[in-house]
Amino acid sequence: MWKPIVGDWDGDGRDTIGLYDPYSARFLLWNSNSSSPGSAIDFAFHVRLPDWIPLVGDWDGDGVDTIGLYDPFTAHFYLKNSNNANPGDVIDFGFHVQLLGWHPLVGDWNGDGVDTIGLYDPNSAHFYLKDSNNAWTGDVSHFGFNVRLPGWLPLVGDWDRDGISTIGLYDPGSAHWYLKNRNDPSAADLIDFVAGSQGWIPLAGNWRSAGAADRAGLASACLDRRATDAVHGEFREWLWV
Numbered sequence: 001m002w003k004p005i006v007g008d009w010d011g012d013g014r015d016t017i018g019l020y021d022p023y024s025a026r027f028l029l030w031n032s033n034s035s036s037p038g039s040a041i042d043f044a045f046h047v048r049l050p051d052w053i054p055l056v057g058d059w060d061g062d063g064v065d066t067i068g069l070y071d072p073f074t075a076h077f078y079l080k081n082s083n084n085a086n087p088g089d090v091i092d093f094g095f096h097v098q099l100l101g102w103h104p105l106v107g108d109w110n111g112d113g114v115d116t117i118g119l120y121d122p123n124s125a126h127f128y129l130k131d132s133n134n135a136w137t138g139d140v141s142h143f144g145f146n147v148r149l150p151g152w153l154p155l156v157g158d159w160d161r162d163g164i165s166t167i168g169l170y171d172p173g174s175a176h177w178y179l180k181n182r183n184d185p186s187a188a189d190l191i192d193f194v195a196g197s198q199g200w201i202p203l204a205g206n207w208r209s210a211g212a213a214d215r216a217g218l219a220s221a222c223l224d225r226r227a228t229d230a231v232h233g234e235f236r237e238w239l240w241v
């Protein structure tokens with residue numbers, strides 16, 4: 001199953017779509033959001049990584065988002081500073097624990113222009129946010145909601161455009177979105193109700209223009225590769241007011 005991703009692949013300030021195929025570790029990245037997005041940046045590592053999770057972030061703060069991969073069996077992160085299959089610029093670190101079911105996160109939690117990693121534990125609704133991309137645990141901030149939120153999915157965005165990424169949660173069961181402008185366990189700043197279909201994946205990005213706030217979106221998880229090698233799927237976005 002191909003996985004939807006979003007990022008600013010060309011550094012123009014606008015996020016656009018991409019797709020990741022876990023069966024060949026292949027990335028397809030488009031620089032426009034349209035149904036016929038034209039030619040994609042297309043590269044693959046030609047290994048089968050069925051359970052690894054694709055990541056996107058600006059790991060070096062140059063304004064261009066690049067890819068990463070997360071191995072949930074060892075809580076290991078592989079972050080690359082260019083969008084190609086050359087392994088020469090991979091930042092590579094791990095926590096040597098098995099965190100099955102946890103979700104990796106990416107955001108600029110301290111507003112310094114560099115994206116760093118985080119993790120979300122769905123069993124305790126706990127977020128762990130780190131300000132550097134290494135295995136040191138001294139800069140982890142964590143908070144939780146002390147409730148069980150089975151099936152809820154985390155997302156990250158700069159909803160108020162202050163340069164700091166904050167968390168959100170999407171409940172696919174009720175189609176409720178809870179977005180926060182601070183990384184703490186206080187109540188959500190924005191609650192909305194927009195349903196996707198079964199299995200849709202929540203996304204966030206600045207789809208509009210450079211300097212705009214991030215907005216939420218949904219992508220179909222039913223992406224498949226047809227005989228023509230074209231990738232079919234659906235992305236939807238809407239405006240938060």
Ligand SMILES: [Ca+2]
Nearest residue numbers: 008010012014
């Ligand atoms: Ca862009």
Ligand SMILES: [Ca+2]
Nearest residue numbers: 058060062064
């Ligand atoms: Ca970058």
Ligand SMILES: [Ca+2]
Nearest residue numbers: 108110112114
């Ligand atoms: Ca940062």
Ligand SMILES: [Ca+2]
Nearest residue numbers: 158160162164
């Ligand atoms: Ca913010």
